[in-house]
Amino acid sequence: MSATLNIRAVRAxxxxxxxxxxxxxVQSIVSPVLSTVLYFIVFGAAIGTRISHVGGISYAAFIVPxxxxxxxxxxxxxxxxxxxxFPRFTGTIYEILSAPVSFVEVICGYVGAAAMKSITxxxxxxxxxxxxVPLHILHPLWMVGFLTLTCAAFSLLGFIIGxxxxxxxxxxxxxLLVVTPxxxxxxxxxxxxxxxxxxxxxxxANPVVYLISCFRxxxxxxxxxxxxxxxxxxxTFFIVCLSITAWIFKTGYRLRx
Amino acid sequence: xxPAISIKGLSKTYAGGFAALKDVNLDIRRGxxxxxxxxxxxxxxxxxxxxxxxxxxSGGSVTVCGHDTVQDYQAAxxxxxxxPQELTIEHFETPWDTASFSRGLFGKAPxxxxxxxxxxxxxxxxxxxxxxxxxxxxxxxxxxxxKALAHxxxxxxxxxxxxxxxxxxxxxxxxQVRLLRESGVTIILTTHYLEEAEEIADRVGVISHGNxxxxxxxxxxxxxxxxxxxxxxxxxxxxxxxPALSGFDLTLSESGRRITLTYETxxxxxxxxxxxxxxxxxxxxxxxxxxxxxxxRQSTLEEIFIRLVGRS
Numbered sequence: 001m002s003a004t005l006n007i008r009a010v011r012a013x014x015x016x017x018x019x020x021x022x023x024x025x026v027q028s029i030v031s032p033v034l035s036t037v038l039y040f041i042v043f044g045a046a047i048g049t050r051i052s053h054v055g056g057i058s059y060a061a062f063i064v065p066x067x068x069x070x071x072x073x074x075x076x077x078x079x080x081x082x083x084x085x086f087p088r089f090t091g092t093i094y095e096i097l098s099a100p101v102s103f104v105e106v107i108c109g110y111v112g113a114a115a116m117k118s119i120t121x122x123x124x125x126x127x128x129x130x131x132x133v134p135l136h137i138l139h140p141l142w143m144v145g146f147l148t149l150t151c152a153a154f155s156l157l158g159f160i161i162g163x164x165x166x167x168x169x170x171x172x173x174x175x176l177l178v179v180t181p182x183x184x185x186x187x188x189x190x191x192x193x194x195x196x197x198x199x200x201x202x203x204x205a206n207p208v209v210y211l212i213s214c215f216r217x218x219x220x221x222x223x224x225x226x227x228x229x230x231x232x233x234x235x236t237f238f239i240v241c242l243s244i245t246a247w248i249f250k251t252g253y254r255l256r257x
Numbered sequence: 258x259x260p261a262i263s264i265k266g267l268s269k270t271y272a273g274g275f276a277a278l279k280d281v282n283l284d285i286r287r288g289x290x291x292x293x294x295x296x297x298x299x300x301x302x303x304x305x306x307x308x309x310x311x312x313x314x315s316g317g318s319v320t321v322c323g324h325d326t327v328q329d330y331q332a333a334x335x336x337x338x339x340x341p342q343e344l345t346i347e348h349f350e351t352p353w354d355t356a357s358f359s360r361g362l363f364g365k366a367p368x369x370x371x372x373x374x375x376x377x378x379x380x381x382x383x384x385x386x387x388x389x390x391x392x393x394x395x396x397x398x399x400x401x402x403x404k405a406l407a408h409x410x411x412x413x414x415x416x417x418x419x420x421x422x423x424x425x426x427x428x429x430x431x432x433q434v435r436l437l438r439e440s441g442v443t444i445i446l447t448t449h450y451l452e453e454a455e456e457i458a459d460r461v462g463v464i465s466h467g468n469x470x471x472x473x474x475x476x477x478x479x480x481x482x483x484x485x486x487x488x489x490x491x492x493x494x495x496x497x498x499x500p501a502l503s504g505f506d507l508t509l510s511e512s513g514r515r516i517t518l519t520y521e522t523x524x525x526x527x528x529x530x531x532x533x534x535x536x537x538x539x540x541x542x543x544x545x546x547x548x549x550x551x552x553x554r555q556s557t558l559e560e561i562f563i564r565l566v567g568r569s
Contacts, residue, residue: 004331006331006364008361008362008364008365008366009361009362009363009364011361012357012358012360012361012362013362015358015361016354016358019354020349023349090345090347090348091341091343091345092345092346092347094309094311094339094341094345095339095359095362095404096362097309097310097311098309098310098311098334098337098339099334099362099363100330100331100332100333100334100335100363100364101331101362102331252313256310256311256312256313
């Protein structure tokens, strides 16, 4: 472990990653924003007329926090996994491996950049949604806090996937086969209280339920599961991902053979 | 003064059981150009990769300017610039951005003047804002050298720097390498061409099958390895070397129809050198030993390696 943090290295990686996002602005930010906004226009307008209110909130407003969560968590994974997988794929990773940086700097750089990008994506979606949906945010600080923690945790997960993956198929495996179903079943479009009791219990095994529930709580003060438990779940998830990343750097897994 | 690099008992066995390095010991002096010579798969890149922190060592120790590459890796790596063998470079970046990135990554404060000087020195200044994918192969390699030099390293590794490089670029690259050495940078380069080592290096190390077979001053090595052979095909078979030719370093083939003279290229006109050829041919003519063909060949590096391995 390093005695002093190589701040300049962190800054270099951050700047580099942000420049990459700017070069591919449509792919990295515009496209996820557009597809999410389309979701809440179509779902909110079409289905919202039939389900007028969920827990006293208009359906269009109800789905906004969940949709933001769904987008930022898949984007966090995608940003971070690509950011570290590409240098491995092209071979430019040699420079990171031979640089005087510890896992702390690499994580701050790559995961920090991925999280910043997905937070930006989330905030843009939120901003745009104000034009379509009557929104109010009861606990804005909590909202930003949950958003940040979620983006950081899932960027870490993406980083791990990017190091684990040996080809592009593996890179997509977890996001497509695990994260997408979990996030669609995570209660973006419904309150889990609307489900039959058995499915309510099963849903509690889905970590995304906790993320969406507490994020929605920060908007409207209604939560499917207690906020404290949600916070504990996501905090634990963050720490587990961080430990795995630390282990990766300690052992050189898939990086230094 | 501590050596630029000190390697003690270094070994590397990959997960599959392949022993890429076996008990390598080597000191590289400050300010020298050291050529690491060896055939493909000898362990050159593994050795460099361990020193630079890309590959984990299995045993032994390495220090760079006195800093252990594991315990004190940050200080060790700050001293190193690495130009890998493959053209691995971010294609959508510009030379300016990527060199500036490298400097930051190694913990140095931005220094636009230094980057400008570097790009100018390597004739990349007019391409500083072009995407790297639009540059030629030679330019890409120069960008990689600029990246490696952007943090002002004390030790520079060039892993097969002339692979796929034309004569012109090779010449200018060697000029730059000499300039760097004059400014006090230690340079370690790998190659499998003996001529390259001859052209540029102060000292040469030969590596084969993971063993460092020898390290020697270049001049001494060239003398040792610079042997040639003259092969003469005789008209008649002989059972032994004809007595008249006993004063020469000759071997007779099993068929008795071919004799081989080994001589040194640097041997001069008399004695063991090139002059020996004419003396031998004159002797053969005087003695009536007829031949129908002759040819000369230089020992290839491959053969030299085999000879060295056999001896070690």
